[in-house]
Amino acid sequence: MSDEIVIKISKPGIDLRLATRKDMAFSIEYDTLKIYQTGEMSIDLPAEILTAEGVIRETTLAHGLSYVPICYPMVGGMAYTGNLQTGGDYNINDLSEIDIPGGPYGPFDGPFEASTFFWDDEVIGLRITRGVLIGSQIYGARNVKLFYTILYNRLDEELNLLN
C-alpha cells in the first residue's frame, strides 16, 4: 500500500473516488500556474507624419527572475484599428475585443500601429510599431497601456508530470 499523501479536490457534483483526471478541480499530481507579478506598462506615442517608413518604440522592465517565465496576455503584432490620426489613449488588452472577421491581427497592407508584448530571461517589454508602406499617414499623440501577468512557472523547459 502506498503511504504517499494525496490531496485531490474533484469538481462540484463529482464523486472524488470516481473522478478521472479531467474531473479534478485540484490535484497535487500536477503543477499550478503561480502568479509572480502583475502590473502595467505604457508608451507615450507622439503626433507625427510617416512617409513610407516604419518607427519602433518600446519600453522594457527587468522582471527579476533569472529564467524565462510564462507570461500573459496574448499580444503579438496586434493591430490598433481605431482612427490612426484622431484616436485617443487605449488599452492594448482591449484590442483583442476588436471584431472578427477583421480581427485584432488585421492585415498590414495599409498604415498601421501594432503592439507586441515580449520577454526573455531578464526583461519584459512592450513594442509599438507604426508603419506606412506606401504614401503618408498622420498619426495622433496618445498613451498606449498594457496590463501584464508574469508567472513563476518557467516557459522554456520540457516537463511531463503524467508519468
Next chain:
Amino acid sequence: MDDEIVIKIVRPDKNIASQDPRDFILRTDTNMLKILKEDYAESSVVTGNIFTRNIAHGLGYKPMVFGYFEHPENHTWHMTPSIVDIPNTNGYLGSEKAITWGLAGNLIHVDDDNVQMRLYDSIDAMPTSPTVVKNKAYIMADPRSNAWYLPGQDNDAEQVDDRLVLKIARPGVDVRTASPENLILDDEMNIPQNYRIVHDSTKAGPNPIIVPHGLDYPPMFFPYYRGLDDQYWTFGNFGYAFGGTSRIFVDETYVYVLLSYSGTPPNPVKDVSIILMTEPLNE
C-alpha cells in the same frame, strides 16, 4: 513577527524548505490562476454571419479569459483570437487533416459582467450551412489588470459566506467575505493545472512538429514562441505575426506546431513551448 499561517504543498521531488516558488504546487501566500467558470457549447454557425454567444460571469470587472474552438472538418482545437485558414492544414498535415474552409474565433469582453464568443467562417465559406462548431470559454477569477498586487481589500463582499466550503484567501483578507479575485483556493473554482510543457528548440524546419500529448481528449493549452529579434518570447499562435493563421493547436491525440512557412519574411521562430493543461476542451 509574521504570524500568518502559510500552507505549502511542495512538488514530490522538492524540499518543503525550498525558497524557489517553482518547487511548490500550492502556497497560500502566492496567487494562482483560478477558473471561475467554464462554458462549453456546440454552436450552429451560419455562413457569412458572425455567430455570437453571450456568457455572463457577473464579476463586475474584466477577468482574464481564454477561448477555444474546434474546426469541425479536421477536429483540431485552436485558441482565440485565431483564424484557421486553408494553407495551414492543407499540405502540412496531409489529407487526413486537410480543411477546405476557414474559421475564425474570438472571445471578447462585452462589459464588466459578460463575455462573448464570436465565430465566423472566414474568407473561405463553409460548404454546409449551418455547421455546428464546438467552442469553450474559460473565465478566470483573476482580473486582467493588476488587482492582486495592489493592497488587498478586506470585507470586500457584503455577505458572509457561512457554507461548509474549502476556501483559502490571500494574506490579509478575511476568507469569509473575500471576493473571487482575493481567493487562492476555493472548492467552487477549478485550479487550471499544467501537466506538461512541450518545448522544441530545433528551429524552423520543413515539417510540422506533431507530438502525442498523452491524454485521450483535447487539452486546454497555451502556445508560446521565441522569434522576435531572434531573442524574445511571445504568447500566441505565431502565424499571427504574418497576418493571422493559427499554427499551434491540438486534437484528441496530438499537439501540432506548423513551423514551415513559405511566405515572406521567412519564419523566424527559434523555440516553441506549449503549456498543456488537464482541463478538457470538448466538454
